[in-house]
Amino acid sequence: MTRAAICIFSLLALVFMALPLVVILGASLTETSFLAFPPQGLTLKWYGVMLHDPSYVSSFVTSTLLAACATLIAVVLVVPAALAIARHSFPGKGFISSLLLSPLVLPHIVLGAALLQFGSGIGLTRSFLALLVGHTVIVTPFVLRSTLAMLSPAQRALEEASLDLGAGPITTFFLIVLPQIRPGLVAGSIFAFISSWINVELSIFNTNAELSTIPVKLFNYVQYTVDPTIAAVSSLTIILAGLAIGTLELTLGLHMLSDGRSDRSSA
Secondary structure, eight states: OHHHHHHHHHHHHHHHHHHHHHHHHHHTTOSSSSOOSSOSSOOOHHHHHHHTOHHHHHHHHHHHHHHHHHHHHHHHHHHHHHHHHHHOOOTTHHHHHHHHHGGGTSOHHHHHHHHHHHHHHHTOOSSHHHHHHHHHHHHHHHHHHHHHTTOOGGGHHHHHHHHHTTOOHHHHIIIIIHHHHHHHHHHHHHHHHHHHHHOOTTGGGGOOSSSOOHHHHHHHHTTTOOSHHHHHHHHHHHHHHHHHHHHHHHHTOTHHHHHHHHHHHHO
16 A cells, blocks of 8 residues: 555656646647647647747757767766775865865856856856856766765775786776766766756856857747747757657666666675
């Protein structure tokens, strides 16, 4: 009985969280020039309006490229940092770890204002590079936390065994360490990409009319106009996110994320 109640409650919670997405998808199909749900008629007109607007297309490209680059840089930076923090003791270890994780607790609007003020002194403002620096800072903690969770002390024995058997550090990394931390890297990268994609607070300080991410574009658009184009843009984002998750499941398998954590717990 208790298990059935938990299942019913979980299902209701999932339905509750999915309802706003259904409303957005439905509103994007309405024939009216204003947001309406249930949709009054069915049309793809507003998707056409969005796709024929170069500013929306440019914003989508900018957001995707920015999120992908920030996530990739974060992964490259996090792997050696996580190994150093988890495997070695050195002066200032706690401070460095806290510093790397600090963007999780600092408001992004504060980071954005600080980046703008600092960048203005070196000519690094309102450019893709300025956005990339800021987004890398805010997404790195997501990758670091999930990667550190994969590096348990018990797994250190496998690395030492590999070295004792004659494998070099590089071979040990790719054959022993990387498979261990891969679930954490994948999970952290997903959160990092999403966090970068939806960010408004930091991005708004370093965008302009020619360089804008899709969240900032929508934020500026709704201040003057509210029509189904907004719902169409949001719906396309939802669809792309769903396709990304589906592709991840087909190519890697989301079950590997939970398997990696289960292996760590059993170890």
